[in-house]
Amino acid sequence: MHSLPRPLRSYIRDEKLLPIADKVARGERLSFEDGLLLYGTRDLNGVGAMAHHVRLSRHGLKTYFVASRRLSYTNICYTHCQFCAFQAKPGDPRAYVLSAEDIIKDLEKPESAGVRELHMVAGHYPKLKIEYFEDLFRKVKARFPDLHLKVFTMVEMDYYARVSGISMDEFLDRCVAAGLESCPGGGAEIFDEGIREEICIGKKDANVWLKNAELCHSKGVPTNCTMLYGHIEEPRHKVDHLLRLRDLQDRSLKNGKTAFLAYIPLAYQNENNELSRTHVIHETSGGGDLREIAVARLLLDNVPHIKAYWVMISPGMAQVGLSYGADDLDGTIIEEEIAHDAGAQTPQGLTKAELAHLIRAAGFEPLERDNLYRTYEEEMPVGM
Ligand code: V47
Numbered sequence: 001m002h003s004l005p006r007p008l009r010s011y012i013r014d015e016k017l018l019p020i021a022d023k024v025a026r027g028e029r030l031s032f033e034d035g036l037l038l039y040g041t042r043d044l045n046g047v048g049a050m051a052h053h054v055r056l057s058r059h060g061l062k063t064y065f066v067a068s069r070r071l072s073y074t075n076i077c078y079t080h081c082q083f084c085a086f087q088a089k090p091g092d093p094r095a096y097v098l099s100a101e102d103i104i105k106d107l108e109k110p111e112s113a114g115v116r117e118l119h120m121v122a123g124h125y126p127k128l129k130i131e132y133f134e135d136l137f138r139k140v141k142a143r144f145p146d147l148h149l150k151v152f153t154m155v156e157m158d159y160y161a162r163v164s165g166i167s168m169d170e171f172l173d174r175c176v177a178a179g180l181e182s183c184p185g186g187g188a189e190i191f192d193e194g195i196r197e198e199i200c201i202g203k204k205d206a207n208v209w210l211k212n213a214e215l216c217h218s219k220g221v222p223t224n225c226t227m228l229y230g231h232i233e234e235p236r237h238k239v240d241h242l243l244r245l246r247d248l249q250d251r252s253l254k255n256g257k258t259a260f261l262a263y264i265p266l267a268y269q270n271e272n273n274e275l276s277r278t279h280v281i282h283e284t285s286g287g288g289d290l291r292e293i294a295v296a297r298l299l300l301d302n303v304p305h306i307k308a309y310w311v312m313i314s315p316g317m318a319q320v321g322l323s324y325g326a327d328d329l330d331g332t333i334i335e336e337e338i339a340h341d342a343g344a345q346t347p348q349g350l351t352k353a354e355l356a357h358l359i360r361a362a363g364f365e366p367l368e369r370d371n372l373y374r375t376y377e378e379e380m381p382v383g384m
Contacts (some may be wrong), residue, residue: 001056001057001060002056002060002061003053003056003057004049004052004053004056007025008021008022008024008025008049008050008053009021009022009025011045011046011049011050012043012046012049012050013043013045013046014041014042014043014046016037016041017037017038017041017043017046017047017050020034020037020038020050020298021046021050024050024053024054024298025053029301030298030299030301032239032240032243034298034299035235035238035239035242035243035295035299036235036236036239038291038294038295038298038299039235039238039239039291039295040235044287044290044291044294047291047294047295047298047324048290048294048323048324048325050294050298051293051294051295051297051298051324051325052323052324052325054297054298054301054325055297055306055325055326055327058304058327059327060365061363061364061365062327062364062365062367063322063326063327063328063329063359063364063365063366063367064305064327064328064329064367064368064369064373064375065328065329065330065331065332065352065355065356065359065366065367065368065369066116066117066330066331066332066368066369066370066371067114067115067116067117067331067332067352067368068115068116068117068118068119068330068331068332068333068334069106069107069112069115069117069118069119069332069333069334069335070119070120070333070334070335070336070337071098071103071106071118071119071120071335072086072098072120072121072122072123072337072338073097073098073103073120073122073128073136074095074096074097074098074122074123074125074128075087075088075094075095075096075122075123075337076088076089076090076092076095076096076097076123076125077089077122077123077124077125078123078124078125078126079123079124079155079159079202079203080200080201080202081189081199081200081201081202081203082198082199082200082201082273082274082275082278083189083199083200083228083231083268083273083274083275083342084273084338084342085269085271085272085273085338085341085342085343086123086337086338086341086342087123088123097125097127097128100135100136100139100140101139103118103136103140104139104140104143104144107140107143107144107147111334111349112334114352115147115332115334116146116147116148116370116371117147117148117150117331117370117371118140118144118147118148118149118150118151119150119151119184119331120149120150120151120152121151121152121153121156121184121186121187121338122156124155124156124159124160126163128160128163129160129163129164130160130161130164130166130171130174130175131164133151133160133175133178133180134174134175134177134178135178137149137151137175137178137179137180138178138179140179141178141179148181148182148370148371149179149180149181149182150181150182150183150184150371151175151180151183151184152175152180152183152184153183153184153185153186153187153188153209154183154187154188154208154209154210154212154213154216154223155187155203155208155209155212156187157171157172157175157183157212158208158212168212168215169215172215172216172219172221173219176219176221180221181221181371182221182222182223182224182261182371182372183213183216183221183222183223183224184223184224185223185224185225185226185260185262185263185264186226186266186338187203187209187226188206188209188225188226188227188228188241188245189203189227189228190227190228190229190233190237190238190241191206191209191210191237191240191241191244192206192233192237192240192241193206195232195233195237198232199228199231199232199275206244210244210248213225213248213252213260214248214251214252217252217255217257217258217259217260218252218255218257219257220257220258221258222258222259222260222261222371222372223260223261224260224261224262224263224264224307225245225260225262225263225264225303226263226264226265226266227241227242227245227263227265227266227292227296228266228268229265229266229267229268229284229288229292230267230268230270230281230283230284230288231268231270231275231279231281232275232279232281238292238295239299242295242296242299242300243299245260245263245300245303246299246300246301246302246303248260249300249302249303250302253302259302259303260303261303261304261305261371261372261373262303262304262305262306262307262328263296263300263303263305263306263307264306264307264309264330265289265292265293265296265309266309266312267284267288267289267292267309267312267313268281268284269312269339269342269343269344270282270283270342270343271342271343272341272342272343273342284313286313286317286320289313289317289321290317290320290321290324291324293306293308293321293324293325293326294324294325296325297324297325297326298325304373305327305328305373306325306326306327306328307326307328307329307330308321308322308326308328308329308330309330310329310330310346310350310358311330311333311336311339311340311344311346312339312344312346314345314346315346315347315350315354315358318358319358319359319361319362320362322359322362322364323362323363328369329355329358329359331355332349332350332351332352332355333348333349333350334348334349335348335349336348336349352368356368
């Protein structure tokens with residue numbers, strides 16, 4: 001297994017970080033106060049070195065990506081999130097709802113060839129009920145039996161169970177019976193109640209997200225987790241968020257069914273939304289993006305994978321993120337709406353060869369994975 005060539009302490013310039021470096025070297029869990037120090041120090045490279053040490057001991061140079069298609073079945077949303085530029089109200093010329101047939105037609109296009117994961121999150125539209133999702137999942141699975149269905153944020157699932165007039169338990173069981181296999185990590189935003197009042201008044205109860213993630217895990221449905229950063233939050237809100245995720249993960253791992261597979265820090269995109277009209281918020285910075293990846297790798301000691309989401313931080317920053325704790329570049333995506341509607345300037349998609357090239361050029365080993373991190377080494381694109 002690869003490891004840093006020198007003792008961890010030798011990479012640290014801020015001596016306040018030395019006790020943390022010692023804990024990391026011994027594999028000890030970090031505290032809330034440690035989290036604050038990691039956010040507060042100027043020694044970003046020291047934080048990165050500690051995260052890289054953990055990444056190397058866990059994954060060596062292995063770096064994952066997935067051939068994935070993003071789709072949103074509707075952009076109509078009755079919930080009010082001030083940071084969201086994707087939502088449309090009924091009657092808006094941008095508003096759309098996709099049928100199962102539209103989605104299948106899209107997946108049959110040449111650009112979707114080889115896709116292994118369909119990742120869908122969408123708006124909260126009360127006309128869509130459980131029957132819509134059962135029909136959608138059954139039809140997509142009948143046409144593409146090997147395509148992994150990764151659908152719903154935890155809040156979305158809660159909403160559609162409520163408008164269907166059934167319990168979350170029943171909603172989840174029926175979706176799984178129809179083909180749902182895992183859930184993305186979106187919709188968590190930031191758990192602090194005060195910040196939620198300002199950025200997502202329509203989703204102010206963080207416990208909904210946490211409770212439903214735990215329910216998914218207890219039923220054997222793996223999920224991911226995220227945090228939206230770079231808006232009006234402070235370091236203490238982020239540490240609190242990460243430790244709430246870590247606590248939940250401890251419980252899910254103890255339960256033994258399944259748990260979070262990956263954590264993805266989501267960099268706030270600051271255009272075309274209400275939050276950007278009412279607050280002056282700068283774009284996140286490269287250093288800030290790297291720190292989020294590194295702090296997550298250090299605090300979330302029980303979540304196996306940390307993604308550097310190139311759509312929100314750029315392919316170049318995501319590539320550097322691989323040396324700051326990330327082991328996953330997410331995927332090919334093909335077409336993305338949520339970040340791009342809010343101003344993201346990144347490409348819509350990257351090919352497998354482009355992802356493999358980014359990973360190799362940063363000194364790591366690319367591995368195409370499926371949703372459960374099983375790899376397809378024999379099919380790796382070469383010759384870039
Ligand atoms: O749910 C919305 C967030 C999420 C903005 O699980 C915004 O593998 C930034 O969940 N700026 C969608 N973020 C993205 C997401 C995701 C991405 C990559 C991988 C995975 C995974 C999940 O983006 C939304 C919301 O939480 N979001 N608006 C915005 N302006």
